[in-house]
Amino acid sequence: MSSESLPADAFTTLRAIVEDRRTNMLVDRDREVSEDIVRDLCELAMWAPNHKRTWPWRFAAFSGDGRVRLGEACAEDLIAGGSDDEFKIQKVRSKYTRVPCVLVVGSAPDDHATFHDENRDAVSAGIQNALLGATSLGLASFWSTAPVIDGAHTLELCGFESGTRLIGMIYLGWPTGDTLPGMRPDLEINIISS
Ligand SMILES: Cc1cc2nc3c(=O)[nH]c(=O)nc-3n(C[C@H](O)[C@H](O)[C@H](O)COP(=O)(O)O)c2cc1C
Numbered sequence: 077m078s079s080e081s082l083p084a085d086a087f088t089t090l091r092a093i094v095e096d097r098r099t100n101m102l103v104d105r106d107r108e109v110s111e112d113i114v115r116d117l118c119e120l121a122m123w124a125p126n127h128k129r130t131w132p133w134r135f136a137a138f139s140g141d142g143r144v145r146l147g148e149a150c151a152e153d154l155i156a157g158g159s160d161d162e163f164k165i166q167k168v169r170s171k172y173t174r175v176p177c178v179l180v181v182g183s184a185p186d187d188h189a190t191f192h193d194e195n196r197d198a199v200s201a202g203i204q205n206a207l208l209g210a211t212s213l214g215l216a217s218f219w220s221t222a223p224v225i226d227g228a229h230t231l232e233l234c235g236f237e238s239g240t241r242l243i244g245m246i247y248l249g250w251p252t253g254d255t256l257p258g259m260r261p262d263l264e265i266n267i268i269s270s
Contacts, residue, residue: 093212098258100216101174103249108139109177113213114248120209121181121202132195133202134182136234143172145233146180153227168223172245179206179246180222180230185239199243210248218247 083089114137122133138146147169154165172178183199186192203219210217222242224230231240 097211098255100255101218102253107250117206121206124201126198127194132184136180138178149229149233150223152229153224175247175249177248181244182236182240216251220245
C-alpha cells in the first residue's frame with residue numbers, strides 16, 4: 077500500500093490507537109486469545125524496521141499449561157543465576173497464569189556487535205507494533221521484563237537459539253476493567269534548521 081492509498085484520517089486513527097494503548101493486566105483469565113490473533117500480532121511485529129535485514133524477531137506463545145511451564149523455566153533460570161530470593165522464585169512460577177496468553181519475544185544474536193544491539197532495537201519496535209495491534213483489537217496488553225534475559229531453560233522452552241535475548245514477556249487478554257488515563261510529559265524538541 078502506498079501512502080497515497082491510506083485513508084485521509086489515517087494519522088488520527090493511528091494517534092488514537094497509540095494514545096489508547098495502556099499497560100494493563102486487568103483481564104479475563106478464562107477467555108482465550110486465539111492463535112490467529114497471536115499470529116496477526118507477530119506479523120505486525122515483523123513489519124518493524126530492521127537494519128541489515130537480519131529478521132531478528134523470535135516468538136513463542138504460551139497458553140494453558142504452557143504458561144505454567146514458562147513460569148517453571150523462568151524460576152529455574154533464576155536459581156541457575158544464583159538467586160536465593162524464595163519469594164521472587166515462587167512468584168515467577170505462577171505469574172504467567174494471570175493472563176490467558178503470554179507472548180515471549182526474543183532478539184536473535186548477531187556476531188557483529190552493532191547489529192546485535194540493533195536487533196534488539198528492531199525487536200522493541202516490533203513489540204510496539206504488536207501492542208498497538210492488540211489495542212486496535214480491544215485487547216489489553218502488558219510488556220514486562222523477563223526474569224532472566226538469556227536464561228537457558230526459558231530459551232530452550234521457547235525454542236530460541238542460545239544467545240537470544242528475551243526482550244519482552246507480553247501479557248495479552250481481554251480487558252475486564254479500565255486503567256487510569258495515560259499521561260506523558262510535555263514535548264521538548266530542539267529544532268535546528270540552519
Ligand atoms: C522494555 C520495557 C520493559 C517493561 N517491563 C515492565 C515490568 O517488568 N513490569 C512492569 O510493571 N511494567 C513494565 N513495563 C511497562 C511500563 O511500566 C509502562 O509502559 C509504563 O508504566 C507506562 O505505562 P503505559 O504503558 O500505560 O503508558 C515495561 C516497559 C518497557 C518498554
